[in-house]
Each structure stands twice: as structure tokens, then as C-alpha cells.
Amino acid sequence: MSMTMAETEVSKGFIDVRDMGVTFGANDNKVVAVDNVSLNVQPGEFVSLIGPSGCGKSTLLSIVAGFVKPTRGEALLDGKAITKPGSDRGVVFQQYSLFPWLSVRKNVEFGLKMAGVEQSKRNTTARALLDLAGLLSFENHYPDQLSGGMKQRIGIVRALATSPQVLLMDEPFGALDTQTRVVMQEILTNIWQQFRISVLFITHDIEESIFLSDRIYVMTARPGRIKAVIKVPLPRPRTAEMTDTPEFMNLVQELKGLIREESLAAMAPEIKDRGLSGFGMKVGPKGVGEIF
Amino acid sequence: MGSTATAKIVALPMVDKHADPEPVAVEVKASAAQMSAAEIPVPEPEPIPTVSLTKVFLGLLGYVTRERMITALLACISIGALFLFWYLGTKYRLEFYIRFKNVPTPYEVYQQLTLVGLSNKYLFNIAISVRRILLGFMIATIIGVPLGLAIGKYERVRDFFMPVVEIMRPIPAIAWVPMSIMLWPNNEASIVFITFIGAFFPILLNTIHGVHSLDGVLVRAARCLGASEIRLFMNVILPGSLPHIFTGLAVGMGVAWVSLIAAEMISGQFGVGYFTWEAYSLVDYPAIVLGMITIGVLGLACSGIIRMVGVLLMPWLAFAPGGRR
Numbered sequence: 001m002s003m004t005m006a007e008t009e010v011s012k013g014f015i016d017v018r019d020m021g022v023t024f025g026a027n028d029n030k031v032v033a034v035d036n037v038s039l040n041v042q043p044g045e046f047v048s049l050i051g052p053s054g055c056g057k058s059t060l061l062s063i064v065a066g067f068v069k070p071t072r073g074e075a076l077l078d079g080k081a082i083t084k085p086g087s088d089r090g091v092v093f094q095q096y097s098l099f100p101w102l103s104v105r106k107n108v109e110f111g112l113k114m115a116g117v118e119q120s121k122r123n124t125t126a127r128a129l130l131d132l133a134g135l136l137s138f139e140n141h142y143p144d145q146l147s148g149g150m151k152q153r154i155g156i157v158r159a160l161a162t163s164p165q166v167l168l169m170d171e172p173f174g175a176l177d178t179q180t181r182v183v184m185q186e187i188l189t190n191i192w193q194q195f196r197i198s199v200l201f202i203t204h205d206i207e208e209s210i211f212l213s214d215r216i217y218v219m220t221a222r223p224g225r226i227k228a229v230i231k232v233p234l235p236r237p238r239t240a241e242m243t244d245t246p247e248f249m250n251l252v253q254e255l256k257g258l259i260r261e262e263s264l265a266a267m268a269p270e271i272k273d274r275g276l277s278g279f280g281m282k283v284g285p286k287g288v289g290e291i292f
Numbered sequence: 293m294g295s296t297a298t299a300k301i302v303a304l305p306m307v308d309k310h311a312d313p314e315p316v317a318v319e320v321k322a323s324a325a326q327m328s329a330a331e332i333p334v335p336e337p338e339p340i341p342t343v344s345l346t347k348v349f350l351g352l353l354g355y356v357t358r359e360r361m362i363t364a365l366l367a368c369i370s371i372g373a374l375f376l377f378w379y380l381g382t383k384y385r386l387e388f389y390i391r392f393k394n395v396p397t398p399y400e401v402y403q404q405l406t407l408v409g410l411s412n413k414y415l416f417n418i419a420i421s422v423r424r425i426l427l428g429f430m431i432a433t434i435i436g437v438p439l440g441l442a443i444g445k446y447e448r449v450r451d452f453f454m455p456v457v458e459i460m461r462p463i464p465a466i467a468w469v470p471m472s473i474m475l476w477p478n479n480e481a482s483i484v485f486i487t488f489i490g491a492f493f494p495i496l497l498n499t500i501h502g503v504h505s506l507d508g509v510l511v512r513a514a515r516c517l518g519a520s521e522i523r524l525f526m527n528v529i530l531p532g533s534l535p536h537i538f539t540g541l542a543v544g545m546g547v548a549w550v551s552l553i554a555a556e557m558i559s560g561q562f563g564v565g566y567f568t569w570e571a572y573s574l575v576d577y578p579a580i581v582l583g584m585i586t587i588g589v590l591g592l593a594c595s596g597i598i599r600m601v602g603v604l605l606m607p608w609l610a611f612a613p614g615g616r617r
């Protein structure tokens with residue numbers, strides 16, 4: 001019954017990026033960060049964006065978030081042009097972005113406070129969300145008292161507090177160690193399973209993108225374009241065991257192949273010409289995906 | 293908006309809610325059968341902590357730790373050494389380049405204190421000085437903090453005000469004395485003005501620095517959470533700059549005292565600076581030292597109050613990396 005309710009809520013949150021181009025600077029120090037990118041996120045869909053460092057992933061996300069204006073093209077949310085940041089789009093940043101002067105609960109309440117929701121209601125919502133993140137017992141702590149993984153979990157539920165239609169995440173687990181990362185991915189997929197809102201998720205991590213997503217956009221090295229779109233046919237809800245299945249492995253291999261070319265292109269031209277073996281490097285079965 | 297969020301959560305199955313704060317291997321339970329909707333609890337609100345006298349008392353007791361006792365002991369020793377040097381210097385009337393010939397002994401100063409300590413004149417002078425400090429300092433805070441926030445935040449405001457600030461800043465408050473006497477209708481206003489000038493620049497510049505050192509991601513996070521411009525100021529930029537603002541207030545308070553005493557000595561009627569200078573004119577040596585010590589104690593008390601307010605207003609700093617402690 002709860003599922004049907006969740007599904008009826010999925011009607012909004014359609015992100016549509018069309019022929020997007022972004023150029024920073026002018027003349028000599030002109031940088032084409034993103035070039036002619038089109039992508040979309042269907043309502044309730046989990047979409048990842050993966051690509052080599054500096055290819056413009058963050059730039060793209062900043063545009064959807066409303067921080068940056070594109071040089072060309074447009075970004076639409078439910079058919080309306082995105083012009084500025086707003087609470088209809090929750091954002092989770094790579095850096096920890098909790099307000100250090102607010103307690104954990106007040107951090108989660110922040111968006112509701114800005115929306116003028118009364119204190120008792122804010123409190124109830126924040127506590128329910130903290131419970132969901134498994135951090136209710138830390139509600140009166142300050143962010144500086146928490147570990148990185150805890151901070152990011154709070155960052156996620158804080159972004160969800162205002163019931164946004166989409167969630168934008170820029171390498172939210174990039175700063176965490178591998179073990180914490182894996183746990184965070186499971187927590188995130190669970191939270192998403194319950195909210196079923198559209199997610200645009202940026203990552204460097206191939207396994208992470210497959211485990212979480214319905215679809216994956218692979219970007220080229222700068223200037224960033226869309227190189228490929230991969231559908232992830234794994235069933236939902238996702239569980240940790242799925243990462244050992246042949247389907248999962250095949251997807252990993254496919255993505256590694258795609259990304260290998262791009263990370264080579266993103267590196268120094270000499271590497272591109274000679275290939276990694278020219279440097280006496282062993283390219284194992286895991287390939288360059290490790291470097292990524 | 294908030295109610296929708298709650299409704300959604302309540303209607304849906306929970307993740308393991310007793311998950312450890314730092315789970316190494318969290319069991320992930322996503323099946324809808326895990327928990328029926330009816331038993332999903334909205335957690336009991338914890339009682340809001342209230343401040344009671346006993347709590348405050350216990351807090352003060354907790355303050356007396358070994359660390360703090362050592363701190364207090366060292367403070368006593370250093371102040372004691374200063375007094376001892378003074379005592380020995382005056383007792384043996386030392387003459388080695390500096391001359392203790394006319395310097396009053398600690399006892400003479402103590403006698404002076406008992407003599408005038410509770411006299412109306414002495415207390416009145418203190419009251420006058422404190423009033424001038426409070427006025428000048430408050431005006432400097434009321435103007436300096438908002439202006440600093442605006443200069444820090446908006447480039448145009450910065451471009452407009454900073455040239456003037458840069459020209460005015462190197463002029464010491466004492467150099468304002470003649471101008472101040474010309475500008476203001478009475479002596480009192482001109483002294484308050486000089487105190488204000490002394491406090492203003494440290495407060496302004498530290499506030500600007502506070503805004504600049506605020507992590508941009510916090511501003512972006514607040515924007516995404518729907519903060520309007522005014523709310524952004526009140527809820528992010530102000531609290532985020534608060535540690536630097538308090539540095540500015542503490543420095544400003546120190547400079548305010550320096551400026552006030554100088555102004556009182558040059559142009560004053562009344563005030564501790566005037567008291568000290570008058571004692572010099574009247575060759576009342578013990579009163580000079582009493583005046584000096586009074587200034588020191590008052591300055592210490594003022595910056596102590598600022599520090600205490602800072603601790604009360606910014607409890608989170610206790611946990612900040614490289615923060616207090």
C-alpha cells in the first residue's frame with residue numbers, strides 16, 4: 001500500500017538538459033567546460049553521470065541546481081527553465097556543507113525554517129528524517145562532532161526535508177573511505193526506494209554508479225560531451241549481493257571499456273600516444289577503472 | 293511542504309532505525325513487509341533542555357578541572373612576580389637606568405585605594421569612563437558589523453566604501469582629538485566619538501574578513517534550501533562570520549580603551565584617564581599608579597565579558613577543529 005502511494009507521487013521532477021554548452025573565461029584563458037550536452041532524468045528515475053576529472057560534471061550539476069548560467073542551451077525542470085537555486089531541487093555537495101553553528105536537527109530543519117514552517121512541525125519532520133538516516137541519537141550534536149559518513153547522511157536528509165522533486169548529488173561519497181562508501185550506497189538506495197524522487201548523481205566510481213542507477217551517462221574528456229548512455233536492468237530494490245552477479249560484472253566491464261578511452265584522453269598526450277604499456281604499467285583485468 | 297515530507301516518511305517502511313551511528317556492516321532491509329505502517333513511530337520529542345540554577349552551579353564546578361587549576365596557578369605566579377618586582381624596586385629604591393626614586397610602593401597605592409577607593413570622585417570617574425566606552429563601543433558595533441557584512445558580501449558596496457576605509461584606517465584615534473573637538477558640540481560627544489573611532493576599524497575589518505572566510509558551499513547550500521537574501525544574512529552569513537566578529541569586538545574593545553584614555557588625558561573632564569593625568573599634575577604619585585591599575589582592571593573586565601558572551605553565543609566552537617581547548 002505504501003508503494004502505491006509512493007508511485008502516485010511520482011509525477012514531477014523531470015529534468016531536461018538541451019544542447020547545453022558552458023564556456024568559462026574569455027579569449028586566451030577560455031575554457032569550454034561542457035559542449036553540446038543533452039540529457040534527461042525522468043520523474044522518479046535515478047541517473048548517474050560519470051566521466052573523467054575536469055570534464056564538466058560539476059558544472060552541469062551547478063546549472064541544474066541554478067548556480068551557473070549556461071552559455072548555450074537550456075536546462076528545464078518540469079518544462080520550466082531553471083534560473084536560480086530553489087528548494088524544489090535538493091543538493092548534496094561533495095564537501096561537507098552542514099552549518100557548523102547549528103545542531104544536527106537544526107541543520108535538517110533549515111529548509112523548512114526558510115519555508116516558514118512552524119517549529120513543532122519542523123521538529124517532527126527533522127526527527128523522522130534523522131531516524132531514517134539512523135542518526136536520531138545525534139540530533140543535538142554539532143556537525144564537528146560527527147564523522148564524514150554521518151555528515152553526508154545528514155546532508156542527504158537535509159536536502160530531502162523540503163520534499164524536493166529532484167535530488168542533485170555531486171560525488172557525495174567522494175571523500176569517504178571504501179567501506180563507509182559501500183554502506184552509504186546501501187543507505188542511499190534505501191532512502192531513494194522510499195522517496196522515489198528523480199536523482200542526478202555524479203560519481204567517479206563505476207560500481208557505485210551501477211549499483212545505484214537506472215541509467216548512466218558517460219561523458220567524454222573536456223570539453224565534456226555525452227559519450228554513451230547505459231541502461232542498468234538490475235531489479236529493484238537493489239541489494240549488496242547483486243554486485244556479485246554476472247550482469248553486474250558485465251556492466252562494470254562495459255563501463256570500464258568506455259571510460260578507459262576517456263581517461264587516457266584526459267591525461268597527458270604522451271600517455272595517449274604510447275598507451276599505458278609504453279610506461280611499463282600493467283593494465284590488469286580491472287583496467288584503468290582503478291585509476292578512475 | 294513539511295507535512296508532505298512527514299506523510300511520506302510515515303507511510304513508508306523504515307531503514308533499520310537502530311543502525312549504529314557508524315555502521316561497519318549495516319543490514320539493509322528494504323522490504324515493505326519489514327514493518328507495518330501502523331507501528332512506524334514518529335519519535336518522541338526529547339524534553340527541551342532548560343537552564344536551572346543547579347545546572348549552572350554544576351557547570352561551574354565542572355569548570356574547576358586540573359587543567360584550569362594549573363592555568364590559575366600560573367596566572368597568580370606571573371602577577372605575583374610583577375608585584376614582587378615592583379615591591380623590591382620601591383623598597384630598595386633601585387636606580388639602574390630606570391629610576392624607582394619617585395615610584396610609590398604597593399602599600400602606598402593600597403592606602404590610596406582605601407582612601408579614595410569608595411570616594412564619589414573616584415567611582416564617578418570610573419562610571420564616566422565606562423559609560424563612554426559602552427557608548428562608543430556599541431555605536432561602533434551597531435555600525436561596524438552590518439556594514440562589514442554588506443561590504444563582505446556585495447562587491448559594489450565594497451567598491452564604494454573601501455577607499456574611504458583605507459584612508460581613514462591608518463589615522464590613529466588620538467590624532468582625531470583636535471578634529472573631534474571642532475566637530476562635536478560638547479566634550480562628552482567628542483570623547484565618545486574618539487572611542488568609537490578606536491573600536492570601529494577592528495570590528496569592521498574583522499567582520500569583512502569573517503564574511504570572506506565563510507565557506508562558499510554553505511551559502512550555496514542555504515540557497516538550495518530556499519533561503520531568501522535577508523534570511524541568508526541572518527541565518528548563514530551572520531552566524532558564519534560570528535567567530536571573526538568576536539575577534540574584532542575583542543580587539544576593538546582594547547583599542548577603544550587606549551583611545552578613550554588618551555582622549556581623556558588630552559581633552560577630558562572626568563574619567564579614569566583624566567583622574568590619572570590630574571594626579572600627575574598634582575604630584576600625587578600613588579594616585580597615578582592607582583589610575584593605571586584601574587584602567588588595566590577595567591580593560592580586562594571588558595574583554596573578559598566579550599569573551600564570555602562569545603563562548604555563550606558560539607557553543608559549537610568547542611568542537612571545531614583547532615578551536616577552543
Ligand SMILES: Nc1ncnc2c1ncn2[C@@H]1O[C@H](COP(=O)(O)OP(=O)(O)OP(=O)(O)O)[C@@H](O)[C@H]1O
Pocket residue numbers: 024025031032033052053054055056057058059060222
Ligand atoms: N568558475 C570557473 N571558471 C573557470 N573555469 C572553470 C570554472 N569552473 C570550472 N571550470 C573549468 O571547467 C572544467 C570543468 O570543471 P568541473 O568542475 O565541472 O569538472 P568535473 O567534471 O566536476 O571534475 P571533477 O571530477 O574533478 O570534479 C574544468 O576544466 C575547470 O577548470
Ligand SMILES: [Mg+2]
Pocket residue numbers: 057058059170
Ligand atoms: Mg566535480
